[in-house]
Amino acid sequence: MTELVFFINQVVISGAVLGCIYALGAVGITLIFGILRFAHFAHSELMTSGAFFAFMLAALFASWGIVTPIPLGFVVLPLAMVMSAIFALGIDKGFYAPLRKRGAKPVILLIASIGVTLMVQGLIRLFFGAGSYSFFENETKDIFRIDLAFLGSTRPLVITEPQLLMIIVTVVSVLALHFFLTRSRLGKAMRAMADNPDLAQVSGINTALVVRVTWIVAGALACMAGTMLALDVTLKPDLAFNIIIPIFAAAIVGGLGQAYGAIAGGLLIGFAESLAVFNWTMVLRPLNAVLPEFAQLPATLSLVPTEYKLTVAFVILVVVLLVRPTGIFKGASS
């Protein structure tokens, strides 16, 4: 039983947390790709800047003496999401809209988004330096240890408050997104435009509005992902820049342009990463009693050494591109 709990702690919880982050990021990327047809590289910076918005708001609230039972960074999240949505709209207005108006190819927009990445990252580093910050300077990070002794486990089930919140928030926002896309007029317009922009326009859909809504949704989700990630680990300027490729991998694995695919891809990659570096000896150790002397299990028996954890996502990406380039769910073809 101890082994099973260990497995849940190491693989199920950490995989779910990682998967939620990837999924939230990948949804934004896939929505932007579906509507605007370019790979938005600067999504990582939307995530990081969103986390910094939340951090500043939390610091502001703390200076007013507001104390909340749940982490302050989480309380200010709606406000930070609004700020991030406005920021995303501003970036689109300032950098992508002029290029789109000129009729630039998607590739040019991709390069422009890299320029935006560098600029935003430069600005963040300019104001906040290269160091790392924690949301929990003045609060305590609650850690729930669920004692499972009655099941015969010597280890408790461990989950931290941010992790629990992250999983709940992801589920809620995925459901909200689902109802938005399938029930609301705007959501349906978004899906129509993702399928065929010209047809959507001639059938009277306000495409400019759809583009704006896309940026608002993507910016808000990116802020959520960034803040939750920063609550779980620490906040630093390259918080999301380091994981942008796994996020892209999640979006591609799910099929670019497919919102549900992105969620599935995110969870798949999150679980695959934590499963690949999982040390199987910890679970299989009881076998050592029955195994003969020469076949004893080594101290570490994982599929991939820990230092290659991030590489797992790239390998999955390459394999998916090779075997099924459109992703698990069939992605946008153009």
Next chain:
Amino acid sequence: MIRRSLTLFAGLFVLILVMGWAMGLPFTSSRLVEATAYALIALGLNIQWGYGGLFNFGIMGFLMLGGFAVTFISYPVNPQFWGSDGPWMLGRALIAFGAGALLVYGARNSDKIGIRGGWKTFVTVLAWFVGYCVYRSQIDPAAAYIEANAGFVGGLGGHPVLGWLFGGVLAAGVAFIVGKIALGLRTDYLAIATIGISEIIRALIKNMDWLTRGTLTVSPIPWPTPLPQAYQASGSDQFSSLLLARGGFLLLALLVLGIALWLISRAYAGPWGRMMRSIRDNHIAAASMGKNVTARQLEIFVFGSVLMGIGGAMLVSFTQIFDPSSYQPINHTFLIWVMIIVGGAGNNWGAVFGAVLIWLVWVVSEPLARVIFDFASNWSTNFGWGAIPEIESRSAQMRVFVLGLVITIALRYAPKGLLPEVVRRDA
């Protein structure tokens, strides 16, 4: 067009002179050597993107391969490794690798013995897994043994120029595999796939301590030309020996760049270049004219990567240290892209111009930002607002912002670059 190029290059020359006057000759001469290497790398990207329209965002990986190659060839031999069981264990790992590859190959062809459909997929996955386990079972103890007993494999003690060539060959080999995997993809997918592959290469080189010493770094790597110390030993003073040595390296680098430029320009002007441009502009039309689009794109991808490998090797030779953790996508991939976009994709002189200009902007923006910050800090202190904290680290970050600004401005106002591609239309 010629007048425009001449004006721009004259401006660049003046900029270099100003820099030499302001920052001192030793600083400028090293930056020029690096700029030459970057020009070679930019030419490589220009072949891929400018001629062929291929979207390579994995430049960093090829630079690392080049750097590793020159380290491996030119670093002195490590007798501790060759005297130990290391070579034998590595040989066994190689055999295991071969056996694994054979297994996978067999599984992929298993339909010939009647295994089809889902079973074939299953057998292939199983073969990959078994092959991987067999390889890991041999390489892990070998790596641990070498790291414990000999440090790392060491070099071969060859001439650095041989190392540069090997860098090109290694990059070509990897580019062939990458191209086989990724070139069938659309542009965005290709960009992300190449980023992913370059990250895999980085993770491998960084963590294969037995081969590359990983984060422990390898130095000093010998120069192909005499070092400053050699000039000093023969009686020159410190300043002139530094200049003489760097001048020698610069000449060699310029020679390589010149040869590459000459060869590429000839290829571009010839039928091969016309074919490549036709594939880039309309691959469907080119295919209908009987051109093998996939094979040609693979060819151009490999050619471009060769130059990147050589350039990466040159950079490592010059700095004399191979530090896998110093490679960053911003410094080694995006920077090259900015060079090409600002210089002008499809124009070789544009690529060279962009490379030198952007490299100088990149290296100057940090001290420049520090001067500006110091000035602003003085000003704010005088107003009683207090000084700006951490000027050092902040000004180091300024160049990332400047790079992003340059890229967006260039895309907005000069999308074809400063020296656009010359489209010749014969009457």
